[in-house]
Amino acid sequence: MVYVPDNPLSHVFRILRDDYRDVKTTIATREEEAFGIAAGLYLGGAKPTVMLQSSGLGNSLNALTSLLLPYQIPVLILISMRGDAGEWNAAQVPMGRAVAPICDAIGLPVSAAERPETTAEIVQLVGKTAFGTRLPGVCQLPRRLTVPARPQEARA
Amino acid sequence: MTSLDAIRQIVEAARAADEAPIVASLGHPAYDLFAAGDRPANFYTWGSMGLASSVGLGLALARPELQVFVIDGDGSLLMNLGSLATIGWTRPANLVLVVLDNERYATTGGQATATAHGADLEAAARAMGVTSAATTRSEEALKSALRNTASTAGPCVIVAKVEGSMPTAKPPLDCVFIKQRFMAAIGCPEPSTAGGPA
Numbered sequence: 373m374v375y376v377p378d379n380p381l382s383h384v385f386r387i388l389r390d391d392y393r394d395v396k397t398t399i400a401t402r403e404e405e406a407f408g409i410a411a412g413l414y415l416g417g418a419k420p421t422v423m424l425q426s427s428g429l430g431n432s433l434n435a436l437t438s439l440l441l442p443y444q445i446p447v448l449i450l451i452s453m454r455g456d457a458g459e460w461n462a463a464q465v466p467m468g469r470a471v472a473p474i475c476d477a478i479g480l481p482v483s484a485a486e487r488p489e490t491t492a493e494i495v496q497l498v499g500k501t502a503f504g505t506r507l508p509g510v511c512q513l514p515r516r517l518t519v520p521a522r523p524q525e526a527r528a
Numbered sequence: 529m530t531s532l533d534a535i536r537q538i539v540e541a542a543r544a545a546d547e548a549p550i551v552a553s554l555g556h557p558a559y560d561l562f563a564a565g566d567r568p569a570n571f572y573t574w575g576s577m578g579l580a581s582s583v584g585l586g587l588a589l590a591r592p593e594l595q596v597f598v599i600d601g602d603g604s605l606l607m608n609l610g611s612l613a614t615i616g617w618t619r620p621a622n623l624v625l626v627v628l629d630n631e632r633y634a635t636t637g638g639q640a641t642a643t644a645h646g647a648d649l650e651a652a653a654r655a656m657g658v659t660s661a662a663t664t665r666s667e668e669a670l671k672s673a674l675r676n677t678a679s680t681a682g683p684c685v686i687v688a689k690v691e692g693s694m695p696t697a698k699p700p701l702d703c704v705f706i707k708q709r710f711m712a713a714i715g716c717p718e719p720s721t722a723g724g725p726a
Contacts, residue, residue, distance in 0.1 A: 374586075398589065398618060400582075401610030407581030409614070410609075415571065415707065416594075417716030420586070438575020443703040475706070499593020504721055 375423035380518035403428030407435035530693035553580035555635030559695030568713035578607030585637030588620035653685035
């Protein structure tokens with residue numbers, strides 16, 4: 373799994389690193405680089421996941437549209453959403469709103485987790501479809517799932 | 529030494545390293561790699577400027593038993609300098625990144641890059657923790673640096689100063705063909721997608 377850190381998912385990174393030693397994690401300096409590394413991992417026979425914040429989708433578009441999509445390189449893409457319900461930072465809102473339309477415009481299938489108890493299932497299904505169809509697939513993780521609703525923590 | 533001369537040396541080094549894979553940045557590096565010697569273990573990128581070193585890094589991490597060569601350009605690497613930091617941190621021993629530094633954006637009309645004005649990519653690699661970094665200014669020096677990579681724990685970054693030359697051929701345009709041929713050549717043929725519910 374290649375990722376660019378994101379506070380709402382920091383516990384996921386920590387758990388993967390500490391408790392799932394069979395999942396190799398690498399931090400990239402920016403999201404576009406993460407997709408380049410993921411493409412190389414796939415070419416080498418691995419099944420890569422990229423985790424990023426919605427703001428990083430903008431950084432990733434050239435990698436997605438001129439490497440992953442034309443070469444049919446599948447990657448499970450988990451997008452930690454900002455700018456959706458519960459957001460406090462106006463700078464996150466435009467890209468947050470644009471994630472699904474951008475994915476649609478470039479031909480990336482996009483799903484969204486809805487409830488904690490079904491999140492594992494949808495993430496697995498998006499991954500299964502991505503690797504089964506050789507098409508990168510996006511699963512959005514909405515902010516209301518990744519950040520507790522208490523105001524002092526919602527500002528993280 | 530032209531970029532084509534340099535790439536011939538890289539192809540020779542890859543062949544000597546048990547037909548090792550080569551990942552080429554888009555434009556002139558990919559065109560010249562095809563001209564120097566098309567082979568299944570060549571991965572030609574047709575887009576994603578800046579990401580050749582990242583693709584090579586991912587491949588090197590996935591397949592530590594393979595020596596992985598990357599042919600990048602100065603303009604391309606300048607677009608993704610953070611890649612040097614990730615390479616310096618993850619330190620894949622099997623990654624050889626050769627930057628063909630003609631101090632120009634050759635594919636787009638020859639505009640000067642920052643390396644024409646003092647930017648030093650070898651120094652950048654060292655500053656990011658890549659201890660095996662060198663700059664070569666002749667074919668003989670490049671040959672020697674490539675030979676050293678066979679016995680040096682990587683990652684290795686070689687900045688090969690080259691003169692531009694006009695490419696004479698282009699690789700296949702079919703990206704999926706390039707990928708599948710490449711994966712088969714390095715021993716991990718792409719899994720079939722068949723087999724859904726009847």
